[in-house]
Amino acid sequence: MTAVSDAATVASRLRAIEGVGRDRRRGGYSRHVFTTAERELREWFAERAAACGLDVEPDGNGNVWAWWHPCPRGDAPAVVTGSHLDSVPGGGAFDGPLGVISALCAVERLRASGFRPARPLAVVAFAEEEGGRFGVPCLGSRLLTGAIEPGSALRLTDGDGDTLADVAARAGLRPERMGPDADLLARIGVFVELHVEQGRGLVDLDSPVALGTSIDPHGRWRLSITGRGDHAGSAALADRRDPMVPAAHAVVAARQAARAASHDGARATVGRLEPSPGGSNAIASRVDVWLDARSADGNVVRQVVAEVCAAAGRSAEQEGCELEVFAESWSEATRFDPLLRARMRGILGDLPELATGAGHDAGVLAAHVPAGMLYVRNPTGISHAPAEHAEPEDCESGVEALTRVLSELAGSTGADGADGTGGNGSW
Incomplete structure (x- = not known):
């Protein structure tokens, strides 16, 4: 991997968006789906992804995808990473954006090192993960996978009485087409989400990064x-x-x-x-x-x-x-894919493992594709509040771990286009 420039650090990326969606009444941030603040973050994500050489493609459910399309196996199942940009009311700066920013930083480092993936690699920003506007968490990934009935979702209302159907239409989506997307889901071969830890397990374990094992019901x-x-x-x-x-x-x-x-x-x-x-x-x-x-x-x-x-x-x-x-x-309870977790452990070494009571888009996708998680230490142990935090050094450890995982899962092609994955056709 190449040396990390300041332009590619997580801290610098977080500083770039620190003024977006500040909540002067509650403290912290209020960045709810399709509000001005969240739309500004979507635009920022699209600009940063394009600067990384990725093709930005919003889907029909409000999620935003940024694709690295390689040759020669552009139709192979993709390695996908990412998280979300929205927040709870008065939330912290790290819950969600840390995973998206870390994913972009990892792609930047892979490209700067000359890495060429043997299969597609994508970064996704899921919509309404927190449920802060319409009440249902992981709404974007639930719609994508069919975990929520589209009609029920479209009838959800926000605090002003506006339905998701009305808000989505104003945002440029076609409500009648929102719902399960089997073709897009089939493009995902594996999903790895990085997230700030929402607790103090890593403080007690004295480790900057951990592997996720499960999500409680x-x-x-x-x-x-x-x-x-x-x-x-x-x-x-x-x-x-x-x-x-x-x-x-x-x-x-x-x-x-x-x-x-x-x-x-x-x-x-x-x-x-x-x-x-x-x-x-x-x-x-x-x-x-x-x-x-x-x-x-x-x-x-x-x-x-x-x-x-x-x-x-x-x-x-x-x-x-x-x-x-x-x-x-x-x-229901989510158990992250044991084979993927074993492979990530083989890549990253003897990391601690953590279960969590916090829900994530990775938990929704886990019912359909191999999914896993990486957690970055939160020294306060506090989340969904302004005191949520992660030290810059720990964030960089998270990016390095994610970069190594993506590099191994996506394989590499040499100058002759040979597949560097050793023929692994799954992920």
């Missing part, structure tokens, strides 16, 4: 509680049907149910709660509560959710309110 549910709006100063307590009361019981029940199942690694969180109309001197007429639940055991997740819903239901009945529960997303 996880899901999101919306509890919609309907009561009766009224005046906070004149409505007698005995006459109230206040949906905020069962909403509060749901928040407390989430902590209690997760604590009771903590031996199974259960986590349950209410991170979003929206009262309507939302006045400080008004009793809400409806409160929507979003519950996130995870565990290494899917049955434990379902039990935790059942307990939270039961607690909210009992409180709603006592308060004279009505409760409806909507399952917005669900992901």
